[in-house]
Amino acid sequence: MSNKDMTIHLKVWRQKDRKDAGRFEDYTIPNVSKDMSFLEMLDVLNEKLVLDSKEPIAFDHDCREGICGSCSLMINGQAHGPEKATTSCQLHMRSFSDDDTIVVEPWRARAFPVLKDLMTDRSSFDKVIASGGFVSVNTGNAQDANTMTVSKENADLAMDAAACIGCGACVASCPNASAMLFASAKISQMALLPQGKVEAAQRASEMVKTMDEEGFGNCTNHAECEASCPKEINLSNIARMNREFFKSKIFSKKG
Amino acid sequence: MALNLDSKIPEGPIQDKWEKHKFNSKLVNPSNKRKFSVIVVGTGLAGGSAAASLAELGYNVKSFCISDSPRRAHSIAAQGGINGAKNYPNDGDSVWRLFYDTVKGGDYRSREANVYRLAQVANNIIDQCTAQGVPFARDYGGYLDNRSFGGAQVSRTFYAKGQTGQQLLLGAYQSMMRQVNKGKIKLYTRREILDIVVIDGKARGVITRDIITGDIERHVSDAVVLASGGYGNVYYLSTNAMASNVGAAWKAYKKGAGFANPCFTQIHPTCIPVSGDHQSKLTLMSESLRNDGRVWVPKEKDDKRHPNEISEDERDYYLERIYPSFGNLVPRDVASRNAKLQCDEGKGVGETGLAVYLDFRDAIKREGEDTIRARYGNLFEMYQRITDESPYKQPMKIYPAIHYTMGGLWVDYNLQSTIPGLHVLGEANFSDHGANRLGASALMQGLADGYFIIPYTLGNYFGTNELSKVDTTHPEFQKCEDKAKEQINKLLGINGTRTADDFHKKLGRLIWNDVGMSRNEAGLKKVISEVQKLKQEFWSDLKVTGTAVGVNAELEKAGRIADFIELGELMARDALARPESCGGHFREESQTEENEALRDDTNFAHSAVWEFKGASTEPERHKEELTFENVPLTQRSYK
Ligand SMILES: Cc1cc2nc3c(=O)[nH]c(=O)nc-3n(C[C@H](O)[C@H](O)[C@H](O)COP(=O)(O)OP(=O)(O)OC[C@H]3O[C@@H](n4cnc5c(N)ncnc54)[C@H](O)[C@@H]3O)c2cc1C
Ligand code: FES
Numbered sequence: 018m019s020n021k022d023m024t025i026h027l028k029v030w031r032q033k034d035r036k037d038a039g040r041f042e043d044y045t046i047p048n049v050s051k052d053m054s055f056l057e058m059l060d061v062l063n064e065k066l067v068l069d070s071k072e073p074i075a076f077d078h079d080c081r082e083g084i085c086g087s088c089s090l091m092i093n094g095q096a097h098g099p100e101k102a103t104t105s106c107q108l109h110m111r112s113f114s115d116d117d118t119i120v121v122e123p124w125r126a127r128a129f130p131v132l133k134d135l136m137t138d139r140s141s142f143d144k145v146i147a148s149g150g151f152v153s154v155n156t157g158n159a160q161d162a163n164t165m166t167v168s169k170e171n172a173d174l175a176m177d178a179a180a181c182i183g184c185g186a187c188v189a190s191c192p193n194a195s196a197m198l199f200a201s202a203k204i205s206q207m208a209l210l211p212q213g214k215v216e217a218a219q220r221a222s223e224m225v226k227t228m229d230e231e232g233f234g235n236c237t238n239h240a241e242c243e244a245s246c247p248k249e250i251n252l253s254n255i256a257r258m259n260r261e262f263f264k265s266k267i268f269s270k271k272g
Numbered sequence: 273m274a275l276n277l278d279s280k281i282p283e284g285p286i287q288d289k290w291e292k293h294k295f296n297s298k299l300v301n302p303s304n305k306r307k308f309s310v311i312v313v314g315t316g317l318a319g320g321s322a323a324a325s326l327a328e329l330g331y332n333v334k335s336f337c338i339s340d341s342p343r344r345a346h347s348i349a350a351q352g353g354i355n356g357a358k359n360y361p362n363d364g365d366s367v368w369r370l371f372y373d374t375v376k377g378g379d380y381r382s383r384e385a386n387v388y389r390l391a392q393v394a395n396n397i398i399d400q401c402t403a404q405g406v407p408f409a410r411d412y413g414g415y416l417d418n419r420s421f422g423g424a425q426v427s428r429t430f431y432a433k434g435q436t437g438q439q440l441l442l443g444a445y446q447s448m449m450r451q452v453n454k455g456k457i458k459l460y461t462r463r464e465i466l467d468i469v470v471i472d473g474k475a476r477g478v479i480t481r482d483i484i485t486g487d488i489e490r491h492v493s494d495a496v497v498l499a500s501g502g503y504g505n506v507y508y509l510s511t512n513a514m515a516s517n518v519g520a521a522w523k524a525y526k527k528g529a530g531f532a533n534p535c536f537t538q539i540h541p542t543c544i545p546v547s548g549d550h551q552s553k554l555t556l557m558s559e560s561l562r563n564d565g566r567v568w569v570p571k572e573k574d575d576k577r578h579p580n581e582i583s584e585d586e587r588d589y590y591l592e593r594i595y596p597s598f599g600n601l602v603p604r605d606v607a608s609r610n611a612k613l614q615c616d617e618g619k620g621v622g623e624t625g626l627a628v629y630l631d632f633r634d635a636i637k638r639e640g641e642d643t644i645r646a647r648y649g650n651l652f653e654m655y656q657r658i659t660d661e662s663p664y665k666q667p668m669k670i671y672p673a674i675h676y677t678m679g680g681l682w683v684d685y686n687l688q689s690t691i692p693g694l695h696v697l698g699e700a701n702f703s704d705h706g707a708n709r710l711g712a713s714a715l716m717q718g719l720a721d722g723y724f725i726i727p728y729t730l731g732n733y734f735g736t737n738e739l740s741k742v743d744t745t746h747p748e749f750q751k752c753e754d755k756a757k758e759q760i761n762k763l764l765g766i767n768g769t770r771t772a773d774d775f776h777k778k779l780g781r782l783i784w785n786d787v788g789m790s791r792n793e794a795g796l797k798k799v800i801s802e803v804q805k806l807k808q809e810f811w812s813d814l815k816v817t818g819t820a821v822g823v824n825a826e827l828e829k830a831g832r833i834a835d836f837i838e839l840g841e842l843m844a845r846d847a848l849a850r851p852e853s854c855g856g857h858f859r860e861e862s863q864t865e866e867n868e869a870l871r872d873d874t875n876f877a878h879s880a881v882w883e884f885k886g887a888s889t890e891p892e893r894h895k896e897e898l899t900f901e902n903v904p905l906t907q908r909s910y911k
Contacts, residue, residue: 034822052547060552060773067771067817067826075823077340079513081553083654084438085344100657107657132484133823140461143341147453151446152405156325156723159396159403163360166414176407176433179442183343212405 023049023110025058026118029074032131039131041120051111055098056081056088058110076135083107083247086182089189090135091122096186096245104184104247124189128196128232139185141231142199149223150203152212171209178206180248187242187250193234198242200224201258202250208261221261275530275883277896280684281385286902290389293685294728298735305330308734311478311493313465313520315342317437317715318698319499320444321722326497327451329727334491335448336460336480338515343445346501346513347718350437351558351651353421353429354715356398357391361418365426367391373424374713375903377603378678378706379855379871381533381879384902385685390704393724394716398430400723404443408432420601421560421711429712434558434650440715444722463489464828465520466756468496468694470527471748472740475694479752481760483828486821488753488760490744495693495730498524499722502677502699504537506836506843507788508780510674511543511556517832518839521681521700529689530682530881530894532702534839535847538709538856539789540675541607544658545627554673555658557630558651559711562600564635564644565668567591567607569628573618579629579667590614598910605708605856605869606910608672612789613867615671622669631667672789676714678705678856679846682881682896686729687721690881692737695730697721702879707855760820763830768813772829775810779833782806783840787847792860796848803841810837842882842891849893852876864907873905 025046032039046062053061056078063073079087088105092098098108113119121135129137167175179202187198204221207213213220236255243252282293300308308331312323315337323335337345357370371391375384402408402416408430409417421429432439451457462483469477475496480489503518504510525531542557568587575582590610592599602610611628614620621627636644641664645652652663659669680702687695687703698718705713786799810833818824853862853869854876862870878895885891 050548050550053550054552057550057552061550064771064773067815068769070815070817072817073826075825079339079344079515080346080349081514082349082555084435085339085346085348085513086341087339087344102653103657107654109657109660111660136823139340143343143449143452143459143461146343146446147449151450152403153450154400154403154447155328156321156400156447156727157396159399162358162399162402162408163415165402167410168414169410169412172407172410172414175405176409176439179407179432179439180435182438183341206407207405210405210407212403 023051023113023115025049025110025113026116027062028118028120029134030122031074031134034133035130049110051109053110054081054106055090055092055108055110056106074135075133078106081106084182086184089124089137089184089186091124091189093120096124096190097247102247102249124185126188126194128194129185129188141233142183142185142196144231145196145200145224145227146203148227149216149220152207153216165211167210175206175209178202178209178250178254181250182248184247186245186247188233190241190245191234192239192241193237195236195242196228196233197236197255197258198246198250198252200228201254204261205254205257208257217261218265221258222265225262275690275881275894277530277682277690277881277894278684279383279896280686281383282685286385286388289385290392297728297732300731300734302330306332308332309334309493310495310497310730311336311491312497312499313478314345314499314501314698314700315445315448316345316347316499316501316698317441317444317718318700318722319497320345320441320448321719322497322499322697322726323457324444324447324451325723325727326730327456333451333457334460334493335457336463336465336478338462338464338483340461342448342459342461343442345441346516347441347715348438349513350715351434351556352560353419353431353436353712354397354440355421355428355712356394356430357428358395358398360416361427363426365428369426370394370428372903374704374710375706376908377708377710379708379869379908380706380873380877380900380905381536381854381898382704382706383898384900386703389725390717390720393720396724397716397719401440401443404447406432406439406443419560420563424710431560434648437715440719444719465500465523467752468520468524468527469748469752470691471742471746474692474737474739476742477744477749479749479756481756484823486824488756490749490753492742492744492749494739495695495733497695497697497726497730498681498700499697500700502680503836503839504674504677506779506840507674507784508776509546509551509554511540511554514553517835519832519835521696522835522839524681524689524691524694526884527691528884529691529694530883531679531842532682532879532881533679533707533846534843534882535787535850535857536678536707536855537674538604538676538678539608539672541604541611541672542630542670543673543675544655545622545624545669545671555654556673556675557655557668557670559604561630561648561651564647565600565630565632566634567600567628567630569614569619569621579621588619595910602910603708603710605858608789609858611672627669627671629667630670632663633667636664674784674788676709678702678707678709682879686732687725688729688733693733695726697726707857759831760827763814763816763827763834764820766812766814766816768815770813771815772826772833775806775814776829776833776836779803779806779837779840783843787840787843790858790860791847793848793851796844800841800844800848803837803844807837810834845891846880846882849880850876871907877905
């Protein structure tokens with residue numbers, strides 16, 4: 018088969034706004050090239066919808082390089098689709114075959130209400146970070162960067178945790194819609210670095226509290242989050258977070 | 273009205289200017305700061321760092337961005353690194369050398385005083401980001417690691433794997449969110465600036481559209497800080513994020529802010545080549561790859577063999593051949609232009625013939641696959657995901673793509689535009705990179721502007737200006753809001769036959785062909801009239817579905833393209849009015865015998881600053897003369 022002639026059938030979730038009940042609609046797209054990204058295929062469909070005076074499908078996207086965390090599609094029931102460690106924008110049509118039917122939905126979680134079609138509101142993630150996902154250092158306070166050493170091992174582990182792009186795939190794929198992997202990645206990154214140690218316990222306690230308030234569920238060890246994470250954030254971060262969280266409880270009992 | 277182009281460069285030796293300026297600046301008493309409000313447009317490195325730092329000082333900040341979270345700004349995509357002048361590797365770096373390299377790298381079209389200040393605060397940025405928990409790469413002793421980066425002969429680039437922009441941005445974002453939690457920053461995400469409100473000659477607010485509801489809103493403040501990024505998407509295909517746009521800066525231009533050097537755009541040499549018409553953007557492969565990768569093309573024209581079948585003596589490592597002392601590490605403009613020349617000669621590779629090889633075979637042989645994987649693993653994976661080819665097994669194919677825009681709103685030493693109270697930071701301004709930006713210096717500049725410059729210069733603005741009491745009922749707000757709504761209705765009402773993307777692609781092709789890697793008089797004259805024609809077609813044949821209410825991505829795109837079309841024309845005018853070659857601006861009429869860029873310092877050692885004169889009048893070109901007292905004007909040579 019040449020590169021060009023796949024025909025793809027889509028079942029896409031259409032929802033006018035937050036209040037609309039929503040439904041699936043069917044589309045067929047001819048001449049899909051294997052070199053297209055999944056979002057480029059949606060572009061082609063949207064271009065056609067506009068020319069037919071129909072409303073194009075709304076979806077979040079920006080960098081199209083797998084780094085901004087905007088894109089957020091449930092593809093055949095899998096967050097970001099079938100490929101491991103791949104965001105929706107980096108998924109290419111060569112992962113599919115001619116005449117395939119693909120189901121495309123938004124993230125579904127209580128904390129991520131659908132705004133329109135495939136777009137959701139993920140601002141609760143920002144609130145979790147605002148509650149403690151930082152080092153309290155004002156501009157101008159810093160000492161020379163090399164006065165503080167960090168073992169290469171810890172620096173690398175911190176970097177791995179910090180690679181989270183905040184897309185929400187972990188929440189969308191968790192049966193409990195838990196945000197543990199997301200929060201634990203930030204808590205771990207900071208706990209691994211001397212700069213972040215000072216506030217580690219308090220940070221864990223505040224971020225966990227905010228997660229609960231925002232309507233994210235509990236972690237019951239399904240590990241779906243890790244499997245769906247496009248940046249392969251490790252479950253061991255959750256264990257590290259729990260340690261910090263328990264420290265904070267002991268700490269607060271004392272004080 | 274003439275533009276006031278007083279650069280306000282402080283007196284005295286270059287080393288002392290910034291210290292003196294800070295000392296002479298008016299301060300706002302700590303308890304008075306909470307009486308001032310600042311609108312910061314953009315949450316990239318520049319806007320994010322500015323919003324956080326201003327809020328820490330006590331100002332009330334309103335922060336705006338297009339994306340659903342500040343963390344998703346385009347800065348997140350920067351891969352390679354950020355420069356500092358720490359001299360940790362003990363290889364002879366210094367503030368002076370960083371300053372010198374940046375002025376020379378910019379091909380002598382930037383302001384010495386600004387660049388010196390940039391080099392001065394560069395080290396503070398590294399310290400600040402480290403303190404925030406940015407996980408910079410470290411060596412086995414636990415100290416920070418450095419690498420050398422496109423065009424530098426010292427190792428001064430700090431990096432966090434291939435995700436430096438992400439980590440720096442998250443540092444700024446987290447500092448911002450801390451202030452959101454404290455109530456010092458109010459966040460307005462998914463908002464697009466549709467106009468800048470100028471009252472009594474001063475910037476006092478913005479008009480925005482809520483991307484979810486479609487509501488048009490008014491926001492008032494005592495000053496506006498614009499950090500809305502660059503305009504590379506004028507070319508349609510670029511390495512910029514899809515929503516990157518010139519809208520906010522363009523509205524400021526039309527309100528009286530001078531636009532400087534719009535033709536100074538940077539073409540990055542190492543991007544993944546175009547694969548077909550469906551292509552929506554281009555992906556950068558960090559130029560750190562040029563530290564270990566060797567660039568080559570087959571010696572024979574139209575050699576269609578698999579690269580692994582082409583033997584050593586049939587390969588032309590042209591950068592190493594032409595530039596023996598810099599080799600594969602020549603600056604971006606030189607590397608890009610040479611790739612184009614090879615392809616023009618018919619030596620390009622791949623299906624389209626618009627690509628050259630970047631080969632890691634020798635590096636893998638020398639250092640082992642594991643070492644190369646540790647250095648570039650994520651970039652190699654990204655490449656493979658897109659192209660389905662493994663750089664461990666065969667050379668990468670790369671081609672230049674538009675990547676960064678050095679031009680932007682003109683600002684003085686205080687980062688203030690020609691509209692008082694409107695300060696412009698990061699890629700949106702024109703300031704520090706001249707005609708060509710060196711690798712790892714945009715992150716540095718964005719953060720310098722936001723963390724270490726605007727906190728001082730904005731205080732000085734408040735300390736030296738009387739601001740009248742204004743609220744959103746002021747008639748000027750009404751006027752701007754009406755104008756914004758009128759434009760939306762106009763776009764929705766055309767009801768033509770072509771989509772916004774269709775126009776954008778057409779515009780991109782025009783600008784890429786004639787205001788791209790090389791430019792000439794005939795082409796520039798031609799493209800000006802072609803873009804004017806495109807503008808007419810746009811306003812008579814555009815098709816936007818939906819309404820002004822609710823999410824409408826087509827409407828958003830149409831608004832942005834309307835601005836890009838006008839900007840495209842200005843870029844061509846600017847390129848036409850600068851018959852010399854410098855940095856990224858290569859005029860075919862002005863080259864050395866060896867086809868290198870030939871500057872004309874006698875007539876063009878200035879920044880060109882354009883003044884908007886109304887929709888039906890040609891814009892006026894002004895000059896800010898540049899003087900070079902510390903870095904002698906010499907023709908760049910990388911041989
Ligand atoms: C792929 C890539 C890799 C790069 N790698 C490097 C590197 O290794 N080193 C380096 O130094 N530089 C690098 N650069 C350049 C550098 O990343 C950018 O120049 C820099 O990040 C720009 O930052 P900024 O804050 O000025 O703008 P941006 O990050 O572009 O932010 C702009 C902000 O403004 C907002 N905005 C824009 N318009 C509006 C509007 N109308 N209304 C409301 N909000 C608006 C956006 O939402 C966004 O928040 C790279 C660039 C690219 C494209
Ligand atoms: S669009 Fe940025 S991660 Fe997919």
